[in-house]
Amino acid sequence: MMERLFMSPIFKNKMAAISVVVIAVYILMALLAPLIAPYDPDAVDLDDAKQSPGRKHLFGTDEKGRDIFSRVIYGARISLAIGVLATAMALFIGTIAGLVGGYFGGKIDAGIQMITDITLAFPGLLLAIGITVVLSPGFLTVLIALSLVGWASMARLVRGEVISLKEREYVEAGRAGGSSSVKILFRHILPNCIPIILVAASLKVGAFILAEAALSFLDLGVRPPTATWGFMISAGREYLKTAPWITLFPGLALALAVFSFNLLGDAARDHLDPKIKS
Numbered sequence: 001m002m003e004r005l006f007m008s009p010i011f012k013n014k015m016a017a018i019s020v021v022v023i024a025v026y027i028l029m030a031l032l033a034p035l036i037a038p039y040d041p042d043a044v045d046l047d048d049a050k051q052s053p054g055r056k057h058l059f060g061t062d063e064k065g066r067d068i069f070s071r072v073i074y075g076a077r078i079s080l081a082i083g084v085l086a087t088a089m090a091l092f093i094g095t096i097a098g099l100v101g102g103y104f105g106g107k108i109d110a111g112i113q114m115i116t117d118i119t120l121a122f123p124g125l126l127l128a129i130g131i132t133v134v135l136s137p138g139f140l141t142v143l144i145a146l147s148l149v150g151w152a153s154m155a156r157l158v159r160g161e162v163i164s165l166k167e168r169e170y171v172e173a174g175r176a177g178g179s180s181s182v183k184i185l186f187r188h189i190l191p192n193c194i195p196i197i198l199v200a201a202s203l204k205v206g207a208f209i210l211a212e213a214a215l216s217f218l219d220l221g222v223r224p225p226t227a228t229w230g231f232m233i234s235a236g237r238e239y240l241k242t243a244p245w246i247t248l249f250p251g252l253a254l255a256l257a258v259f260s261f262n263l264l265g266d267a268a269r270d271h272l273d274p275k276i277k278s
Helices: 002-006 014-031 068-104 106-121 124-134 139-165 169-176 181-217 229-239 245-272
Strands: none
Touching: 014 068, 014 245, 068 106, 068 139, 068 181, 068 229, 068 245, 106 139, 124 139, 124 181, 139 181, 169 181, 181 229, 181 245, 229 245
C-alpha cells in the first residue's frame, strides 16, 4: 500500500515528495515529543539562561534557561493540532453552507451569501484577533476563532462548484428517479467536490499554522508556559542581538512547516485540477 502511495503521480513532483517527508517528520515529532525532547520544555534553569547552541543544548536555551530544541518539538504539537483541527472545523461549516446555498439557491443562498460576505469583508487575522479578545485566550478560543474566520472562503469555493455541478445530467437523472435533495447532495454532488476541497484544505492548514503563530506572537494564543512557536518568537525579540537563536529556531520551524503545507497544496492542485493538467 505504501509503495502504491509513493508511486502516485503527485509524488513525481520532487518538491511535493519532499514536503510530504517534512510534514511526516513534523507529525512524528509532535506525536513522540515526550520521547524525543531531551528536556522538560517548561523547566526553568536560570544558570543556563541564553546558552548558545552546543552539545548540551542543540538549539541553545532561552532567557529562562529552557531548552529551545525541546520547546520547538512541543510547539509542533500545538501548531499541527490547531492547523488540522481548525481546518476540519472550517471545512465542515463551509462545505455544508456551500452545498446548501449552491444547490437550493433563492433566499437560502442569499442569506448564506450575506453572512459569507460579511465575514470576508474583515481581514482574517483582524477578525481572529477580535474573537480572541472577546473570548479568553486559549487553545479552544484559537480553534473557534480560526474556524470562524476560515469557513467563509470554503463556503464560497464549494458553492461555485455546486452551482456548476447541479445542472449535470446525472443530477437531473437523480431528481427524475425520485432521489431526495439530501441524497443528491451527498451521493452525487459532494463526491465531485472532494478534489477542490482537498486542495483548499491542504493550503488552509499552512495558513492556520501561521495565523496561530501570529496570535501567539501577540499573546492572544495558547497561554504560557505552554510552548508555541509564535510565543517563542515574540519572547526572543528582546534578545535578537545577544541571543538570536531564541527567535531563529522556532522561526525556521514555523517557516518550514508552512512552506511544506503550501507546496503540498500546490502539488495537489496541479494534480487534481484538470484544466492545469491539460
